[in-house]
Amino acid sequence: MALPPWALPEYFEDVLPAAAQRLEALRRQLLDQFRSYGYQLVIPPSVEYLDALVSGAGQDMDESTWKLVDRISGRTLGLRADMTPQVTRIDAHVLNRQGVTRLCYCGAVAHAMPRSTTASREPIQIGAELYGHQGIEADVEILRLLADSLKLAGATTTRIDIGHMGLFRALARHAELSEADEQLLYAILQTKDVPALREFVATRPAAAVLLPLPGLYGGPEVLVRAMSELPDLPAVHEAIGELLHLAKHLADLPLSFDLADLRGYHYHTGLVFAAYCGHSPAAVALGGRYNEVGKAFGRARPATGFSMDLRDLLALGEVAAPAGAVLAPQREDAELAALIAQLRAQGEIVMYELPGHTGAWREAGCDRRLELKDGAWRVVTLGE
Template identity: 50%
Template structure:
């Protein structure tokens, strides 16, 4: 039996990748702190009921489950951290004003989100609770772009949609249950034949509107087309108004918006604006986010909420300039040597004591040597 074989879509994180991930994690969390976000660290495992914000079959399927031997209750390994943060905001912090929270940690999925995806992403994200205005969405997008810049991505593309358009049309058409879910799924695939078939019994103008959603793709002109062709329902107009406001604010920040009004690929709890960032060389979206105003309802306190998240492992192959090489020091109990090593580490240097390492296998480019009775840092003869 080859007991070193890992499950499919699960992999080890080796030293160079782990160092890259950790360095980026620290930088992104420092960025979040500069915006006023407070870090929380929910547990990896909880009773399964608290891992979902609603009766969410899709997230349920992605969650590994086991029985707690202490209580006999079913527990789950988190597949998404946002429901946990919503629980903290709603039930533990219970603040009255706007709350900014951030997090970084592993999640585990029963199935990957894509062909090249891992089942153990390193999720990092930021969320704003208590603000229903577009200003919170603008901050979330701006912070997402700043985070991607730290990861080394140049000019990612922003795609924006709004689930409120679908919900307004579906409510007006009376779509419920399986029919509503089928149309929702077909819109994500831009499957017009399925939409036509499932909505055959609804009002023709509403069926036409649902079929039009996938055609609303492009720049700011898309919003004008949607206003002209979609029914003037209150939910439709409110969604388009918020997209107009978002676009104007992001343009002031140098962020170009592309629209896909059938873009409903989001986490399962999103209720309104959804957005995703794409970059050259990446198969899937490099970051996703949106508005989820009912996310805390299950925990007894529904508050407006918006935010984004990304997987740090996606960026481990990108060059990251802050990775530093260290100093190779000899072993031994010489007091002056120990003092020199301690001083270097206190100053922030990496010092690797030579207990039989090969310089070619570790990241060192200098060495600590005794010269004229003094310990000095010198260039390594064969830097690696």
């Protein structure tokens, strides 16, 4: 049976006026928040050559990326599934600044397949990225900005889970694992499949150094345990030292440390984090350090950042609905025109009543009207 012409593909949906107004208000609030921290807005194109979107660390997004052929060049294009590689390209190749660069962005991305049964295939991604500083201070700033942004959106942050890809890579190198074994071990740790991890170690005894990871989760005390349970290696000390720094300087945030929480094998190089809000089982924000992404564009720079889906934030937060519109009569009146101009300058929505639509203005969002009372135009509640 053919679908009607108004049907949308699965996992796509319209955003209708009331929700769209709240979504736009939230977008503006968050971008203004980013700007107050010094993050400059960039707007990349929705389509790029495929190799720019999925090369290097971006290859983790390959299966999520829609692909099409450019009728001008004949090359394969990709419809972006993640804006971070694009922003990294702008930093590395277009801006080409030498110092610290703070960039932010907001736009729709498209996923070839939904990430879950309830996820949209067209998230509205908003995020912030900091380039050019290797130190833990950059990660502290990004996490603080994330927490402030969730608070601004009205979402209650219940916990921020933090892991460290650098710790995993240091232990894997110490065990002298092949690349194939390292990827297999990474997949096992992602699911925290302890029996599978023990089977893996049984055939590769050197990998026993990673056995403690699934049990190292909780508060800052976990990091003290990790120091005694993991090998005495400089890279291990460095990774745990960064986590301890976060615990100290972000003690007011609901941080939770999980040393087996690993994401982005080809993407992240250091800290990784996921923020959870309310009763939602899925993370509302993801982020971390990804120092190698810019290498594909000719200049690898230290980088850290986070991104969120505005749709998810809107569902979790308490963004107030905007005030209704004011209905104005069709009338040649200088005082009326001056009042309408004044109201619009104050941010009010004023729409003229067109002939033949009496009584149908509530569905357009009107809750007040302009009426002439005692020789003066006044705003009154619609229906009074």
